Amino acid sequence: MQSALLRSEVLAGTQSDAGEETNTDGLATYLLFGMGTRNYATDVSNVREIVDLAEIRPIPNAPHDVFGMIDLRSQSIPVIDLAARMQVEATPETDARIIVFEFGTPDTLRCLGIIADRVISVSEIATGNIETLTHAISGWQGDGVVGVIRSGDMQSLVLRIEHYLNAPDLPGEFDFGDG
Template sequence: MTDFTDVLENPDSNTKKSGPLKQYVTFLVDDRSYGVDINLVREIKQWTPTTTLPNQPHYTRGVLNLRGTIVPVHDLRTRFGGALTEATEVHVVVIVWIGSKTVGILVDAVSDIISVPTDDIRPVPSGQSLGDMSSLSGLVNTENGMVALLDLNTLFPVEEDEL
Protein backbone atom coordinates (compact mmCIF):
# COMPACT_ATOMS: atom_id res chain seq x y z
CA MET A 1 0.00 0.00 0.00
CA THR A 2 1.07 3.49 -0.59
CA ASP A 3 1.74 6.72 1.19
CA PHE A 4 -1.73 7.43 2.44
CA THR A 5 -1.04 5.66 5.70
CA ASP A 6 1.54 8.33 6.26
CA VAL A 7 -1.06 10.93 5.54
CA LEU A 8 -3.45 9.33 7.97
CA GLU A 9 -0.93 9.73 10.70
CA ASN A 10 -0.48 13.42 10.02
CA PRO A 11 -4.01 14.62 9.49
CA ASP A 12 -3.20 18.26 10.22
CA SER A 13 -1.01 18.81 7.18
CA ASN A 14 -3.54 21.02 5.44
CA THR A 15 -4.90 22.99 8.35
CA LYS A 16 -6.23 26.46 7.69
CA LYS A 17 -7.40 28.48 10.60
CA SER A 18 -10.87 29.93 10.23
CA GLY A 19 -13.93 28.63 12.02
CA PRO A 20 -14.59 25.08 13.17
CA LEU A 21 -12.64 22.53 11.14
CA LYS A 22 -13.91 19.32 9.70
CA GLN A 23 -11.62 16.66 8.38
CA TYR A 24 -12.23 14.72 5.22
CA VAL A 25 -10.46 11.80 3.63
CA THR A 26 -10.17 12.53 -0.06
CA PHE A 27 -9.80 10.05 -2.87
CA LEU A 28 -9.67 9.97 -6.60
CA VAL A 29 -11.89 8.50 -9.25
CA ASP A 30 -10.93 9.42 -12.81
CA ASP A 31 -8.81 12.31 -11.50
CA ARG A 32 -11.81 13.80 -9.77
CA SER A 33 -11.50 14.34 -6.05
CA TYR A 34 -14.13 13.20 -3.56
CA GLY A 35 -14.20 13.59 0.19
CA VAL A 36 -15.76 11.68 3.07
CA ASP A 37 -16.02 12.83 6.68
CA ILE A 38 -13.03 11.26 8.42
CA ASN A 39 -15.21 10.10 11.28
CA LEU A 40 -17.04 7.83 8.91
CA VAL A 41 -13.92 6.14 7.57
CA ARG A 42 -13.14 2.89 9.31
CA GLU A 43 -10.15 1.82 7.33
CA ILE A 44 -8.65 1.69 3.88
CA LYS A 45 -7.71 -1.52 2.19
CA GLN A 46 -6.26 -2.77 -1.00
CA TRP A 47 -8.67 -4.19 -3.55
CA THR A 48 -9.20 -7.92 -3.43
CA PRO A 49 -11.62 -9.76 -5.67
CA THR A 50 -15.13 -9.82 -4.27
CA THR A 51 -17.81 -12.44 -4.29
CA THR A 52 -20.56 -11.19 -6.55
CA LEU A 53 -24.18 -11.13 -5.46
CA PRO A 54 -27.11 -11.97 -7.70
CA ASN A 55 -29.57 -9.33 -8.88
CA GLN A 56 -27.89 -6.27 -7.46
CA PRO A 57 -27.35 -2.82 -8.94
CA HIS A 58 -24.50 -2.69 -11.39
CA TYR A 59 -22.34 -0.66 -9.03
CA THR A 60 -22.49 -3.28 -6.26
CA ARG A 61 -19.36 -5.26 -6.81
CA GLY A 62 -20.17 -7.94 -4.30
CA VAL A 63 -19.00 -8.71 -0.81
CA LEU A 64 -15.66 -9.20 0.86
CA ASN A 65 -14.47 -10.68 4.08
CA LEU A 66 -13.40 -8.01 6.52
CA ARG A 67 -11.91 -9.95 9.39
CA GLY A 68 -14.81 -12.32 9.57
CA THR A 69 -17.67 -9.99 8.73
CA ILE A 70 -19.23 -9.71 5.32
CA VAL A 71 -19.01 -6.24 3.86
CA PRO A 72 -20.54 -5.08 0.56
CA VAL A 73 -18.35 -3.17 -1.88
CA HIS A 74 -19.73 -0.51 -4.19
CA ASP A 75 -17.95 0.92 -7.22
CA LEU A 76 -17.97 4.72 -6.96
CA ARG A 77 -17.17 5.22 -10.66
CA THR A 78 -20.10 3.05 -11.70
CA ARG A 79 -22.32 4.73 -9.14
CA PHE A 80 -21.63 8.06 -10.84
CA GLY A 81 -22.59 6.60 -14.16
CA GLY A 82 -19.16 5.45 -15.31
CA ALA A 83 -18.12 2.01 -16.42
CA LEU A 84 -17.20 -0.80 -14.06
CA THR A 85 -13.77 -0.16 -12.60
CA GLU A 86 -11.31 -2.73 -13.85
CA ALA A 87 -10.04 -3.21 -10.36
CA THR A 88 -6.48 -4.30 -9.74
CA GLU A 89 -4.41 -4.46 -6.63
CA VAL A 90 -3.50 -0.77 -6.93
CA HIS A 91 -7.14 0.10 -6.46
CA VAL A 92 -8.37 0.89 -3.01
CA VAL A 93 -11.49 0.09 -1.01
CA VAL A 94 -12.42 2.73 1.55
CA ILE A 95 -14.32 1.09 4.37
CA VAL A 96 -16.88 3.52 5.76
CA TRP A 97 -19.72 3.65 8.22
CA ILE A 98 -23.09 4.31 6.67
CA GLY A 99 -25.51 4.45 9.52
CA SER A 100 -24.85 1.33 11.52
CA LYS A 101 -23.45 -0.58 8.59
CA THR A 102 -19.97 -1.07 7.32
CA VAL A 103 -19.61 -0.59 3.60
CA GLY A 104 -16.69 -0.63 1.20
CA ILE A 105 -16.30 1.93 -1.60
CA LEU A 106 -14.05 1.10 -4.52
CA VAL A 107 -12.02 4.11 -5.68
CA ASP A 108 -8.86 4.58 -7.75
CA ALA A 109 -6.67 5.87 -4.93
CA VAL A 110 -6.77 7.70 -1.65
CA SER A 111 -5.08 11.07 -1.96
CA ASP A 112 -5.14 13.12 1.22
CA ILE A 113 -6.70 14.17 4.44
CA ILE A 114 -7.91 17.73 4.44
CA SER A 115 -9.09 20.01 7.21
CA VAL A 116 -11.82 22.33 6.03
CA PRO A 117 -13.37 25.22 7.93
CA THR A 118 -17.11 24.59 7.77
CA ASP A 119 -17.54 28.11 6.40
CA ASP A 120 -15.57 27.11 3.33
CA ILE A 121 -17.95 24.33 2.37
CA ARG A 122 -20.00 25.57 -0.58
CA PRO A 123 -23.44 24.25 -1.41
CA VAL A 124 -23.82 22.15 -4.52
CA PRO A 125 -25.37 24.24 -7.31
CA SER A 126 -28.72 22.91 -8.30
CA GLY A 127 -30.19 22.49 -11.72
CA GLN A 128 -26.96 21.53 -13.38
CA SER A 129 -26.56 18.38 -15.35
CA LEU A 130 -23.50 17.22 -13.46
CA GLY A 131 -24.95 13.85 -12.68
CA ASP A 132 -26.47 12.82 -9.41
CA MET A 133 -25.90 15.97 -7.39
CA SER A 134 -28.11 15.01 -4.47
CA SER A 135 -25.46 12.55 -3.43
CA LEU A 136 -23.04 15.39 -2.75
CA SER A 137 -23.24 17.32 0.49
CA GLY A 138 -20.98 20.18 -0.52
CA LEU A 139 -18.00 21.40 -2.49
CA VAL A 140 -14.65 22.58 -1.21
CA ASN A 141 -11.91 24.38 -3.06
CA THR A 142 -8.44 23.32 -2.06
CA GLU A 143 -4.93 24.04 -3.35
CA ASN A 144 -5.23 20.87 -5.37
CA GLY A 145 -8.56 21.68 -6.90
CA MET A 146 -12.19 21.08 -6.07
CA VAL A 147 -13.26 18.29 -3.76
CA ALA A 148 -16.83 17.00 -3.89
CA LEU A 149 -17.99 15.92 -0.46
CA LEU A 150 -20.06 12.75 -0.56
CA ASP A 151 -23.37 12.23 1.16
CA LEU A 152 -22.98 8.53 1.75
CA ASN A 153 -26.52 7.95 2.98
CA THR A 154 -27.94 9.20 -0.28
CA LEU A 155 -25.26 7.64 -2.42
CA PHE A 156 -25.53 4.15 -0.99
CA PRO A 157 -28.68 4.04 1.07
CA VAL A 158 -28.70 1.25 3.60
CA GLU A 159 -31.76 -0.37 5.03
CA GLU A 160 -31.82 0.30 8.70
CA ASP A 161 -33.58 -2.89 9.50
CA GLU A 162 -37.30 -2.74 9.91
CA LEU A 163 -37.57 0.79 11.08
Protein backbone atom coordinates in the same frame (compact mmCIF):
# COMPACT_ATOMS: atom_id res chain seq x y z
CA MET B 1 -0.31 -7.86 3.95
CA GLN B 2 -3.32 -5.63 4.31
CA SER B 3 -2.71 -2.04 5.34
CA ALA B 4 -5.52 -0.23 7.09
CA LEU B 5 -6.26 3.31 8.09
CA LEU B 6 -8.35 2.75 11.18
CA ARG B 7 -11.21 4.91 12.40
CA SER B 8 -9.16 6.12 15.37
CA GLU B 9 -6.53 7.41 12.95
CA VAL B 10 -9.12 9.06 10.71
CA LEU B 11 -11.38 10.82 13.18
CA ALA B 12 -10.06 14.16 14.31
CA GLY B 13 -13.14 15.73 15.86
CA THR B 14 -15.68 14.41 18.32
CA GLN B 15 -19.06 13.01 17.44
CA SER B 16 -22.26 14.72 18.48
CA ASP B 17 -25.28 12.82 19.76
CA ALA B 18 -26.70 12.97 16.24
CA GLY B 19 -23.64 11.09 14.97
CA GLU B 20 -22.23 14.05 13.10
CA GLU B 21 -18.73 15.28 13.62
CA THR B 22 -18.45 18.54 15.49
CA ASN B 23 -15.46 20.76 15.93
CA THR B 24 -15.44 24.07 17.73
CA ASP B 25 -12.80 25.74 15.56
CA GLY B 26 -14.76 25.52 12.27
CA LEU B 27 -12.74 22.61 10.91
CA ALA B 28 -14.11 19.29 9.70
CA THR B 29 -12.12 16.22 8.71
CA TYR B 30 -12.59 14.86 5.20
CA LEU B 31 -11.33 11.84 3.32
CA LEU B 32 -10.30 12.89 -0.19
CA PHE B 33 -10.32 10.18 -2.86
CA GLY B 34 -10.51 9.88 -6.61
CA MET B 35 -12.53 7.94 -9.15
CA GLY B 36 -11.66 8.40 -12.80
CA THR B 37 -10.71 11.99 -13.52
CA ARG B 38 -12.70 13.41 -10.58
CA ASN B 39 -11.79 13.91 -6.94
CA TYR B 40 -14.29 13.56 -4.11
CA ALA B 41 -14.40 14.26 -0.39
CA THR B 42 -16.56 12.83 2.35
CA ASP B 43 -16.79 13.56 6.04
CA VAL B 44 -14.90 10.87 7.95
CA SER B 45 -17.65 10.28 10.50
CA ASN B 46 -18.81 7.10 8.72
CA VAL B 47 -15.38 5.89 7.54
CA ARG B 48 -14.38 2.71 9.35
CA GLU B 49 -11.13 2.01 7.53
CA ILE B 50 -9.28 1.97 4.24
CA VAL B 51 -7.82 -1.33 3.07
CA ASP B 52 -5.79 -2.58 0.14
CA LEU B 53 -7.78 -3.88 -2.80
CA ALA B 54 -8.67 -7.48 -2.00
CA GLU B 55 -10.41 -10.30 -3.83
CA ILE B 56 -14.05 -9.39 -4.33
CA ARG B 57 -16.26 -12.44 -4.56
CA PRO B 58 -19.44 -12.12 -6.62
CA ILE B 59 -22.81 -12.40 -4.90
CA PRO B 60 -25.40 -14.39 -6.87
CA ASN B 61 -28.34 -12.29 -8.08
CA ALA B 62 -26.85 -9.08 -6.65
CA PRO B 63 -27.88 -5.79 -8.27
CA HIS B 64 -25.70 -4.55 -11.14
CA ASP B 65 -24.03 -1.95 -8.93
CA VAL B 66 -22.80 -4.42 -6.31
CA PHE B 67 -19.35 -5.79 -7.13
CA GLY B 68 -19.59 -8.54 -4.52
CA MET B 69 -18.14 -8.96 -1.06
CA ILE B 70 -14.81 -9.08 0.70
CA ASP B 71 -13.84 -10.92 3.82
CA LEU B 72 -12.39 -8.42 6.28
CA ARG B 73 -11.20 -10.02 9.50
CA SER B 74 -13.97 -12.65 9.36
CA GLN B 75 -16.66 -10.09 8.49
CA SER B 76 -18.34 -10.10 5.09
CA ILE B 77 -18.48 -6.59 3.62
CA PRO B 78 -20.52 -5.87 0.45
CA VAL B 79 -18.60 -3.69 -2.03
CA ILE B 80 -20.75 -1.23 -3.95
CA ASP B 81 -19.89 0.25 -7.36
CA LEU B 82 -20.09 3.90 -6.31
CA ALA B 83 -18.94 5.07 -9.75
CA ALA B 84 -21.96 3.35 -11.35
CA ARG B 85 -24.33 4.86 -8.79
CA MET B 86 -22.90 8.30 -9.52
CA GLN B 87 -22.80 7.68 -13.28
CA VAL B 88 -19.07 8.36 -13.58
CA GLU B 89 -16.36 6.23 -15.16
CA ALA B 90 -13.83 4.76 -12.74
CA THR B 91 -10.29 3.83 -13.74
CA PRO B 92 -8.83 1.73 -10.92
CA GLU B 93 -5.09 2.22 -10.58
CA THR B 94 -2.47 0.02 -8.97
CA ASP B 95 -2.96 1.91 -5.72
CA ALA B 96 -6.78 1.47 -5.68
CA ARG B 97 -8.23 0.94 -2.21
CA ILE B 98 -11.46 -0.19 -0.63
CA ILE B 99 -13.00 2.39 1.69
CA VAL B 100 -15.22 0.73 4.29
CA PHE B 101 -18.07 2.79 5.74
CA GLU B 102 -20.26 2.06 8.79
CA PHE B 103 -23.85 3.25 9.03
CA GLY B 104 -26.54 2.89 11.66
CA THR B 105 -26.50 2.40 15.40
CA PRO B 106 -24.56 -0.26 17.32
CA ASP B 107 -27.70 -2.44 17.16
CA THR B 108 -28.21 -1.98 13.41
CA LEU B 109 -24.63 -1.42 12.25
CA ARG B 110 -24.17 -1.94 8.53
CA CYS B 111 -20.83 -1.91 6.73
CA LEU B 112 -20.38 -1.23 3.02
CA GLY B 113 -17.28 -0.76 0.94
CA ILE B 114 -16.51 1.20 -2.21
CA ILE B 115 -13.53 1.09 -4.53
CA ALA B 116 -11.58 4.32 -4.80
CA ASP B 117 -9.15 4.54 -7.72
CA ARG B 118 -6.87 6.45 -5.38
CA VAL B 119 -6.94 7.77 -1.81
CA ILE B 120 -5.53 11.28 -1.74
CA SER B 121 -5.51 12.32 1.91
CA VAL B 122 -7.34 12.80 5.17
CA SER B 123 -7.49 16.56 5.69
CA GLU B 124 -8.98 19.09 8.03
CA ILE B 125 -10.91 21.64 6.01
CA ALA B 126 -12.31 24.93 7.28
CA THR B 127 -16.08 24.64 6.86
CA GLY B 128 -16.14 28.15 5.40
CA ASN B 129 -13.88 26.97 2.57
CA ILE B 130 -16.47 24.58 1.19
CA GLU B 131 -18.21 26.24 -1.74
CA THR B 132 -21.86 25.27 -2.11
CA LEU B 133 -23.08 24.24 -5.55
CA THR B 134 -26.79 24.91 -5.19
CA HIS B 135 -26.29 28.58 -6.00
CA ALA B 136 -24.08 27.91 -8.99
CA ILE B 137 -26.37 25.57 -10.95
CA SER B 138 -29.96 26.71 -11.30
CA GLY B 139 -32.55 23.95 -11.03
CA TRP B 140 -30.04 21.17 -10.38
CA GLN B 141 -31.04 18.51 -7.86
CA GLY B 142 -27.72 17.34 -6.44
CA ASP B 143 -28.89 15.87 -3.15
CA GLY B 144 -25.73 13.82 -2.68
CA VAL B 145 -23.27 16.63 -3.47
CA VAL B 146 -22.98 19.38 -0.88
CA GLY B 147 -20.16 21.48 -2.27
CA VAL B 148 -16.63 21.80 -3.60
CA ILE B 149 -13.30 21.93 -1.80
CA ARG B 150 -10.61 23.78 -3.73
CA SER B 151 -6.95 23.24 -2.93
CA GLY B 152 -4.56 24.75 -5.43
CA ASP B 153 -5.49 23.34 -8.84
CA MET B 154 -7.42 20.44 -7.31
CA GLN B 155 -11.20 20.47 -6.88
CA SER B 156 -13.01 17.82 -4.84
CA LEU B 157 -16.78 17.39 -4.85
CA VAL B 158 -18.01 16.97 -1.27
CA LEU B 159 -20.37 14.00 -1.08
CA ARG B 160 -23.00 13.01 1.42
CA ILE B 161 -21.83 9.42 1.00
CA GLU B 162 -24.84 8.02 2.83
CA HIS B 163 -27.02 9.38 0.00
CA TYR B 164 -25.28 7.03 -2.43
CA LEU B 165 -24.81 4.05 -0.14
CA ASN B 166 -28.10 4.12 1.78
CA ALA B 167 -30.27 4.95 -1.19
CA PRO B 168 -33.87 3.65 -1.00
CA ASP B 169 -33.17 1.19 -3.82
CA LEU B 170 -30.20 -0.33 -1.98
CA PRO B 171 -30.90 -4.02 -1.45
CA GLY B 172 -31.57 -5.26 2.07
CA GLU B 173 -29.13 -7.15 4.22
CA PHE B 174 -27.36 -9.94 2.38
CA ASP B 175 -27.31 -13.42 3.88
CA PHE B 176 -23.70 -14.53 4.05
CA GLY B 177 -24.33 -17.64 6.14
CA ASP B 178 -22.81 -20.99 5.25
CA GLY B 179 -25.99 -22.47 4.60
